[in-house]
Amino acid sequence: MKSILAKDYQIHFSDYAYAELNKMIENTAISKLFIIADKNTLAFCYPRLKEKLSINKTVEILEIGIGENQKTIETCEQLWIKLCDLQADRSALILNLGGGIVSDLGGFVAATLKRGIRFINIPTTLLGMVDAAIGGKTGINLGALKNQVGAFYNPSMIVIDTAYLKTLPPREFRSGMSEILKYGLSYDENLYQLIKAYTETDFVTLEKLIYRSIEIKNEVVLKDPQEQNLRKVLNFGHSLGHAIESLFLSKLEENHITHGEAVAAGMVLAAHLSSQYLGFSLEKTAEIKCHIQKYFGQIELLKPDYHLILNLLKHDKKAESGCVKFVLITQIGRFKLNCEVGETAIIKALDYYNT
Ligand SMILES: NC(=O)c1ccc[n+]([C@@H]2O[C@H](COP(=O)([O-])OP(=O)(O)OC[C@H]3O[C@@H](n4cnc5c(N)ncnc54)[C@H](O)[C@@H]3O)[C@@H](O)[C@H]2O)c1
Numbered sequence: 001m002k003s004i005l006a007k008d009y010q011i012h013f014s015d016y017a018y019a020e021l022n023k024m025i026e027n028t029a030i031s032k033l034f035i036i037a038d039k040n041t042l043a044f045c046y047p048r049l050k051e052k053l054s055i056n057k058t059v060e061i062l063e064i065g066i067g068e069n070q071k072t073i074e075t076c077e078q079l080w081i082k083l084c085d086l087q088a089d090r091s092a093l094i095l096n097l098g099g100g101i102v103s104d105l106g107g108f109v110a111a112t113l114k115r116g117i118r119f120i121n122i123p124t125t126l127l128g129m130v131d132a133a134i135g136g137k138t139g140i141n142l143g144a145l146k147n148q149v150g151a152f153y154n155p156s157m158i159v160i161d162t163a164y165l166k167t168l169p170p171r172e173f174r175s176g177m178s179e180i181l182k183y184g185l186s187y188d189e190n191l192y193q194l195i196k197a198y199t200e201t202d203f204v205t206l207e208k209l210i211y212r213s214i215e216i217k218n219e220v221v222l223k224d225p226q227e228q229n230l231r232k233v234l235n236f237g238h239s240l241g242h243a244i245e246s247l248f249l250s251k252l253e254e255n256h257i258t259h260g261e262a263v264a265a266g267m268v269l270a271a272h273l274s275s276q277y278l279g280f281s282l283e284k285t286a287e288i289k290c291h292i293q294k295y296f297g298q299i300e301l302l303k304p305d306y307h308l309i310l311n312l313l314k315h316d317k318k319a320e321s322g323c324v325k326f327v328l329i330t331q332i333g334r335f336k337l338n339c340e341v342g343e344t345a346i347i348k349a350l351d352y353y354n355t
């Protein structure tokens with residue numbers, strides 16, 4: 001697959017990506033090489049990366065724990081200290097081998113150590129490949145508030161190797177599919193049609209879905225790197241999605257839902273809001289709902305929880321002076337930014353989701 005040019009770095013694919021990675025490590029002045037990985041990616045993905053690296057340098061592995069609660073200043077501090085102990089200087093290079101947690105955290109550690117050292121993302125989750133690893137947003141959480149501290153800081157390269165997906169748990173895989181659906185619904189109807197044609201064993205279509213999603217994310221970020229305007233399209237389904245995600249985080253452990261499942265529900269709600277405000281076809285709304293509920297399942301959004309969802313929505317970090325502006329669609333693949341939405345319409349959309 002043809003490499004994709006981002007601002008000042010390349011996104012490479014498969015074996016060619018490893019050839020470029022090896023070249024960069026061997027030919028540029030790199031004092032020390034580090035890999036940040038979590039427990040799972042160390043077990044499942046590092047053996048493959050090790051096999052693909054043909055370099056004459058020692059690699060230091062920095063392992064972090066699993067999950068969102070690792071994206072903290074404490075983990076950063078541990079990594080900064082370890083990196084300094086291991087003599088990381090400004091010519092060091094970090095390889096982030098993992099999903100969005102590793103790339104967000106590892107990218108932020110790279111952005112801040114010695115005022116910025118180089119890093120490369122090697123995403124191992126579908127969500128990482130099509131979203132988190134691309135676009136230069138790095139960061140950590142502040143208590144329960146997601147991604148409150150961070151930096152826009154680009155990697156030196158991105159390596160996309162879909163072979164890593166073989167060991168990804170199905171639920172995590174679906175989480176990534178939700179972001180692909182986001183691009184299809186808000187930005188590219190052809191991509192949406194391709195998603196509908198995709199079946200689980202169809203690896204050729206999956207590669208196409210990943211490639212097109214990366215192209216879209218990259219195109220949007222190139223046009224609006226700091227989210228002044230266009231980049232907001234990437235939040236389609238996310239305003240209510242985040243509220244639903246937070247609602248379930250506050251519930252019991254066994255009720256846990258993934259980011260993708262929450263965003264998928266958020267996209268059904270966004271489609272219905274689009275039909276209320278922008279005349280988006282109700283027939284298409286029903287088709288989207290049917291597709292999403294078949295693939296991601298139905299989340300239990302109880303009537304007594306509606307007001308909690310509305311409250312959480314107001315705390316959305318993207319809310320401007322208390323008012324959340326939605327990304328809605330006029331047609332599949334055609335978005336409209338900054339749409340103001342009333343509470344009654346949101347309740348109608350929630351009722352629709354539940355029917
Ligand atoms: N920076 C951005 O632009 C951006 C965009 C979207 C999401 N994000 C962030 O991404 C994070 C979520 O990322 P994620 O969904 O990739 O989660 P994740 O990194 O936690 O990975 C999900 C799970 O899969 C495991 N795993 C990863 N690769 C594996 C593999 N190949 N085989 C087996 N197990 C594997 C991980 O250990 C983890 O348990 C969130 O913190 C979110 O805020 C950032």
Ligand SMILES: [Zn+2]
Pocket residue numbers: 179238259263
């Ligand atoms: Zn998302």
